[in-house]
Amino acid sequence: MRTPFTVRLFNSMPRAGWAALALFALFAWVWVPLAHLALPADHALHLSSYWVSLLGKILCYMVVAVAMDLIWGYAGILSLGHGLFFALGGYAFGMYLMRQIGRDGSYGAELPDFMVFLDWKELPWYWWGTDSFLWALLLVVAVPGLLAWVFGYFAFRSRIKGVYFAIITQALTYAAMLLFFRNETGFGGNNGFTDFKRILGHGITTPEMRVVLFALSAALLAGVLLLGRYLVTSRFGRVLAAIRDAESRVMFIGYNPLHYKLFVWTLSAVLCGLAGALYVPQVGIINPSEMSPANSIEIAVWVAVGGRGTLVGAVLGAGIVNLAKSWFTVSFPEYWPFFLGFLFIAVTLFLPNGVIGLWSTLRARLGARRPAPAAAEPPVQGAAAEPPAAESSRGAVA
Numbered sequence: 001m002r003t004p005f006t007v008r009l010f011n012s013m014p015r016a017g018w019a020a021l022a023l024f025a026l027f028a029w030v031w032v033p034l035a036h037l038a039l040p041a042d043h044a045l046h047l048s049s050y051w052v053s054l055l056g057k058i059l060c061y062m063v064v065a066v067a068m069d070l071i072w073g074y075a076g077i078l079s080l081g082h083g084l085f086f087a088l089g090g091y092a093f094g095m096y097l098m099r100q101i102g103r104d105g106s107y108g109a110e111l112p113d114f115m116v117f118l119d120w121k122e123l124p125w126y127w128w129g130t131d132s133f134l135w136a137l138l139l140v141v142a143v144p145g146l147l148a149w150v151f152g153y154f155a156f157r158s159r160i161k162g163v164y165f166a167i168i169t170q171a172l173t174y175a176a177m178l179l180f181f182r183n184e185t186g187f188g189g190n191n192g193f194t195d196f197k198r199i200l201g202h203g204i205t206t207p208e209m210r211v212v213l214f215a216l217s218a219a220l221l222a223g224v225l226l227l228g229r230y231l232v233t234s235r236f237g238r239v240l241a242a243i244r245d246a247e248s249r250v251m252f253i254g255y256n257p258l259h260y261k262l263f264v265w266t267l268s269a270v271l272c273g274l275a276g277a278l279y280v281p282q283v284g285i286i287n288p289s290e291m292s293p294a295n296s297i298e299i300a301v302w303v304a305v306g307g308r309g310t311l312v313g314a315v316l317g318a319g320i321v322n323l324a325k326s327w328f329t330v331s332f333p334e335y336w337p338f339f340l341g342f343l344f345i346a347v348t349l350f351l352p353n354g355v356i357g358l359w360s361t362l363r364a365r366l367g368a369r370r371p372a373p374a375a376a377e378p379p380v381q382g383a384a385a386e387p388p389a390a391e392s393s394r395g396a397v398a
Contacts (some may be wrong), residue, residue: 006095008094008135009067013229014225015077017229019037021222021225021226025218025222026217028059028214028215028219029215029218031057032047032055032214032215033211035047035050036048036049036204036207036210037207037208037211045188047254049207050212052210052214052325053210053214053282055214056213056214056278056282057279057283057322058208058215058318058319058323059214059217059218059220059221060142060217060220060275060278060279060282061275061279061302061318061322062221062315062318062319063220063221063224063275063315064082064086064216064270064272064275064299064302064318065286065299065302065303065306065314065315065317066221066225066228066268066271066272066311066315067082067224067268067269067272067302067316068082068268068269068272068299068300068302068303068314069228069276069308069309069310069311069314070228070231070232070264070266070271071265071268072239072303073231073308073309073310073314074241074244074264074309075142075240075243075244075260075261075265076161076166076243076244076245077161077261077264078124078162078163078165078166078300079165079166079168079169079268079294079296079300080166080167080169080173080296080297080300080383081169081171081172081173081293081296081347082123082125082146082169082171082268082269082272082296082299083173083290083291083292083293083295083296083299084147084150084172084173084176084177084291084296085144085147085269085270085272085273085276086142086272086273086275086276086279086290086295087148087176087180087276087286087288087290087291088273088276088299089140089143089144089272089273089274089275089276089277090141090276090277090279090280090286091135091187091192091276091286092136092139092273092287093137093140093145093276093277093280093281094136094138094192094193094196094276094280095127095136095193096130096131096132096133097132097138097193097196097197097204097280098112098130098190098193098196099112099127099130099131100131100196100197100198100199101113101195101196101197101198105195106195107126111123112193113195114183114189114191114255115186115260118183120186124186124307126186126332130300133199133200135220136277137277140273140274140276140277141270141273141274143273144269144270144273145266145270145273147269148265148266148268148270149262149266149301150389151172152261152262152265152266153258153262154306155168156258156261156262156265157255157258159351161247166215169296170293170296170297173271173291173292173293173296174291174292174293176291177288177289177291177293178290180192180288181288187288188287190288191287191288192279192285192286192287192288193285193286193287194284194285194286194287196280196281196284199281202286206282210282212306213278213281213282216278217282220274220275220278221315222269223313225315228311229311231264232311236260239255239260240260240261240264240293242255243255243257244259244263246273250385256311264295266373271314272313276290284298291292297334298321298340299392300316301317301321301340301343301344301347302314302318302321302322302346302347303317303345303354304317304348304354305320305321305343305347305351305355306318306320306354306355306356307315307353307354307355307356307357308353310354310356312356313354313356313357314354314357316356317354317355320355321340324339324343325340329377360361366387
């Protein structure tokens with residue numbers, strides 16, 4: 001009899017993990033809404049709109065980092081093009097947001113402003129149905145998922161891996177960026193999509209909508225972590241780890257790595273698309289710069305900093321790097337690229353297992369320095385003392 005999915009999921013997570021998830025839920029779905037909506041602006045615990053949007057954006061980045069860790073940390077597939085799937089999800093939902101502007105745009109036309117400016121007369125065929133919320137959600141999942149499946153099928157079937165696979169994904173992302181920069185593609189050119197007004201009839205900049213988007217981002221991150229934990233602790237995850245460590249041996253014992261790699265690769269792309277769809281309304285803009293190879297490389301840096309092959313490490317890495325980026329780009333904007341490069345080099349040289357690996361090493365050293373428990377006193381020798389031989393013989397009889 002097969003164990004139910006919920007039971008297997010519950011057993012795959014230790015108690016400390018469930019406790020951390022509960023604290024995260026209290027923070028995301030209780031404290032943040034109260035601090036932003038209920039507390040006045042002059043209150044010490046009030047959370048401003050800037051921080052709600054910033055934290056929501058970082059939550060989306062954390063989802064992308066976990067998606068990257070699933071393929072790189074557990075399957076050994078290094079991608080330098082995951083920014084493409086993130087941007088495609090953002091563009092798919094951005095099309096819906098642009099249609100929701102209606103006649104409230106600068107030109108008062110039904111067409112998006114950039115189409116009016118470029119003298120377009122009607123919507124392109126691939127914009128049909130984008131005024132529907134459900135169709136937009138389908139595009140968010142289908143567009144990056146289908147592209148990832150087609151690309152991954154031919155790449156994995158040809159057994160392209162390692163640095164060659166990373167370079168091809170980077171080339172794919174760069175080609176897509178150049179395509180989206182062109183005005184005639186119908187995606188806003190270098191300006192992209194912006195000036196969003198509403199979602200499902202509700203104002204996109206209202207405090208309530210900001211909290212809803214933040215809560216949805218937190219729910220997506222929690223769901224992705226639970227799904228990732230279930231996958232990596234299951235039989236599927238063990239096969240993935242075997243493919244990462246010795247793909248030829250896995251093929252020798254009868255497994256086909258193509259199906260496993262293709263599934264986790266496509267799933268990772270879909271998760272990036274969902275994160276991009278939540279990212280766009282919180283930031284208020286999507287343009288081709290999100291597809292730049294530098295952004296995809298930065299995703300790999302997040303995972304490396306946190307600890308590759310650990311889901312929590314990917315979350316920590318995305319949080320640490322992006323909080324540092326927010327501070328550096330405000331205080332020392334010209335030094336941020338140098339800091340990012342130094343961080344990646346330092347992690348590669350001195351922290352090969354990331355922050356999580358450093359924490360594990362410190363715990364091990366602290367445990368080694370603790371004094372050993374005092375040795376027990378020798379038994380009293382005398383007539384009452386039982387010789388070892390007698391104890392041994394009695395145990396044998398028993």
